[in-house]
Amino acid sequence: MAKKEYAFYPGCSSQSKASASNYLTSVNSMCKTLDIKLTEIPDWNCCGASIGYAEGGELPRHVMNARNFALAEQHLPGQQVVATCAACWLGARETKERLDASAQLMADTNEALKEAGLHYKAEVEIRHMVEVLIEDFGYDALGKPVVKPLGGLKIAGYVGCQTNRPFGIAGESFENPMYLDKLVETLGAEPVANYEQKVTCCGGALAFSETEKSQAQIKNIVESAYDQGADLIVTPCPLCQANVEIYQEQINKRYGTKFNMPVTYYSQLMSVAYGGSTKDAGLDGQLIRAPKLEEIAKK
Amino acid sequence: MSDLNAQAVAKYRTNFLKEVEERVEEGEWVKMCMQCGVCSGSCPLGPYWAHPPQEIFMMIRAGRRDEVLTSDSMWMCTSCYNCIVRCPRKLPITHIMHGLANYAHRLGLAPKNQPTRVFATLFWNNLIRTGRVNELKLSLALYFKDGFKQGIQNALNMQKTGLGLMKAKRLNPFELFSGHGCKDKKGIAAMLKKAREIEASRKHFAN
Known part of the structure; x- marks a missing residue:
C-alpha cells in the first residue's frame, strides 16, 4: 500500500496532449518517489475555471464542482480530493465553502445533481497538491529523497x-x-x-x-x-x-x-x-x- | 429592451440596490462597502476600469442602474482575488464583480463585443458540450470570432506558438474531431438544465 492515497482531480489542462500535460507527467514522477497514490475521480468534469461565471452563473458552476465531489464520495470514499491545478482547487474550494454555508444552496445543488443520478453528502475535503506536500510531508521529508x-x-x-x-x-x-x-x-x-x-x-x-x-x-x-x-x-x-x-x-x-x-x-x-x-x-x-x-x- | 430587462425594471423600479441584493451573486454585501478604495488600488487592471469597484458599489447605492450594467468595468476582473484579501470589511468583491457581469450579460445590457464577455461565453459553452474544456476548439473559436479573414490572421499570428505547443505535446490537432470529454454527457446536460431553472426561480427571473 502506498504511503498516502488521494482522490485525484487533474483538470482539463493536465489531460494528455493538453496545455499542461507536462505538469501531470512531472507530478506522476514526483508522486512515485514520495509513494503517493493518486486515483483519478471517475468521469470528473471541468470546474468552470475563473471565467465560467459570465455565462454559467452561480448554481450551474457549483453543481459542476459538486458533481466531482459526489463522484469522489461514491467511488473513493474517505479520500481527500487533491487538485494540481490552481483554478480547479480554487473553484472546488469555493463551491465547498458556499455549500457548507448555505442549506438552501446545498439543497438546490442536490436537486440538480439528482438529474445525473448523484448526491453530494458534504463529506469531501479539497486540497491542492502543494498543501499535501507541505502539510502531509513537510520540507524535511521532501528533502530526504533528493x-x-x-x-x-x-x-x-x-x-x-x-x-x-x-x-x-x-x-x-x-x-x-x-x-x-x-x-x-x-x-x-x-x-x-x-x-x-x-x-x-x-x-x-x-x-x-x-x-x-x-x-x-x-x-x-x-x-x-x-x-x-x-x-x-x-x-x-x-x-x-x-x-x-x-x-x-x-x-x-x-x-x-x-x-x-x-x-x-x-x-x-x-x-x-x-x-x-x-x-x-x-x-x-x-x-x-x-x-x-x-x-x-x-x- | 430584452424581456428580462423590462421585467426587472418593472419589478424594482428605482431600487437598484434591492435588485442587486436579490439577483446578483453576493450582492447583499454591496451596502457594506465603506468606500476606502483599497480594492481599486489593488486591482492589476485597475487603471482600465471606467468605474473601479468602490465606485461601482456607490453607483449601485445611488441607483445608477444603466451606467453600472452597461459598463465595461466588471469585465476587467482577472480573478486575482487581491481585492478580497485586502478588503477591510471582507467583502467578496471578486464574486460581486463576477455576479454583476453575469447579471448584465443575462439581461443583454453588457457591452456587445466586450472581448472578455465573448471569451467567457465561448469558454462555458465549450466546456458544457462534453463536460471538459477542448482547448483547440476554444482557441479557434476565439480566433474566428470576428469573421473568417480575421480568424486566419489571428491563427497565423499564433502559428509559431501553436506548432511549438504541438511539438511539445501540449496541443493536439485531433482535438478538433474528438478529444477529451466526460462519459455522462447526458447527465451533465440534464443537471445543468435543472440548475438553471432553480437559479431562475430563486432569483425571481420569472416574476
Missing part, C-alpha cells in the same frame, strides 16, 4: 494568484508567501530572495481577451526574474505557467525585449532532484527549454 541537488540554479518562485488568494496555503501571507522559496531551498537550489513580482497576476484568462494588458503584467513578471539573476521561474499554476512561457515571444515583438526565460512547475524541479530524467520531469514539454535543469537531469 539524489541530485539543484545546486548552481537560481530560481524565481512565482506564486501567482490562485494558490495564494483568497484561500492560500495555511501559515503563509497573501503578500509574501514563502513556500516556493522554501521548496526551492529544500531541493538544493537558490531562491531569488527579493522577487517582487512573486504574487503579480499574469492576467489569467484575460490573457486571451485582453492580450496587451495581460502581456504588460507578464513582462513585469519575467523582467524582474531577469533583474534578480534567475535561471528560471517556477510556479504551482498551469495558467501562470502557460501565460508566462507562451507569451514571451509576443512580448519580445511588442516591447523589443529578448526574453527567453524558462518557466517550470515545482513538480518538475522535484522530479529532477529525485533523479528523474528530462522526460520523467516533462522538461521535453517546455516551449522555452530549461538547459541548466536538463543538464542536472542528465547527470
Whole structure:
C-alpha cells in the first residue's frame, strides 16, 4: 500500500496532449518517489475555471464542482480530493465553502445533481497538491529523497494568484508567501530572495481577451526574474505557467525585449532532484527549454 | 429592451440596490462597502476600469442602474482575488464583480463585443458540450470570432506558438474531431438544465 492515497482531480489542462500535460507527467514522477497514490475521480468534469461565471452563473458552476465531489464520495470514499491545478482547487474550494454555508444552496445543488443520478453528502475535503506536500510531508521529508541537488540554479518562485488568494496555503501571507522559496531551498537550489513580482497576476484568462494588458503584467513578471539573476521561474499554476512561457515571444515583438526565460512547475524541479530524467520531469514539454535543469537531469 | 430587462425594471423600479441584493451573486454585501478604495488600488487592471469597484458599489447605492450594467468595468476582473484579501470589511468583491457581469450579460445590457464577455461565453459553452474544456476548439473559436479573414490572421499570428505547443505535446490537432470529454454527457446536460431553472426561480427571473 502506498504511503498516502488521494482522490485525484487533474483538470482539463493536465489531460494528455493538453496545455499542461507536462505538469501531470512531472507530478506522476514526483508522486512515485514520495509513494503517493493518486486515483483519478471517475468521469470528473471541468470546474468552470475563473471565467465560467459570465455565462454559467452561480448554481450551474457549483453543481459542476459538486458533481466531482459526489463522484469522489461514491467511488473513493474517505479520500481527500487533491487538485494540481490552481483554478480547479480554487473553484472546488469555493463551491465547498458556499455549500457548507448555505442549506438552501446545498439543497438546490442536490436537486440538480439528482438529474445525473448523484448526491453530494458534504463529506469531501479539497486540497491542492502543494498543501499535501507541505502539510502531509513537510520540507524535511521532501528533502530526504533528493539524489541530485539543484545546486548552481537560481530560481524565481512565482506564486501567482490562485494558490495564494483568497484561500492560500495555511501559515503563509497573501503578500509574501514563502513556500516556493522554501521548496526551492529544500531541493538544493537558490531562491531569488527579493522577487517582487512573486504574487503579480499574469492576467489569467484575460490573457486571451485582453492580450496587451495581460502581456504588460507578464513582462513585469519575467523582467524582474531577469533583474534578480534567475535561471528560471517556477510556479504551482498551469495558467501562470502557460501565460508566462507562451507569451514571451509576443512580448519580445511588442516591447523589443529578448526574453527567453524558462518557466517550470515545482513538480518538475522535484522530479529532477529525485533523479528523474528530462522526460520523467516533462522538461521535453517546455516551449522555452530549461538547459541548466536538463543538464542536472542528465547527470 | 430584452424581456428580462423590462421585467426587472418593472419589478424594482428605482431600487437598484434591492435588485442587486436579490439577483446578483453576493450582492447583499454591496451596502457594506465603506468606500476606502483599497480594492481599486489593488486591482492589476485597475487603471482600465471606467468605474473601479468602490465606485461601482456607490453607483449601485445611488441607483445608477444603466451606467453600472452597461459598463465595461466588471469585465476587467482577472480573478486575482487581491481585492478580497485586502478588503477591510471582507467583502467578496471578486464574486460581486463576477455576479454583476453575469447579471448584465443575462439581461443583454453588457457591452456587445466586450472581448472578455465573448471569451467567457465561448469558454462555458465549450466546456458544457462534453463536460471538459477542448482547448483547440476554444482557441479557434476565439480566433474566428470576428469573421473568417480575421480568424486566419489571428491563427497565423499564433502559428509559431501553436506548432511549438504541438511539438511539445501540449496541443493536439485531433482535438478538433474528438478529444477529451466526460462519459455522462447526458447527465451533465440534464443537471445543468435543472440548475438553471432553480437559479431562475430563486432569483425571481420569472416574476
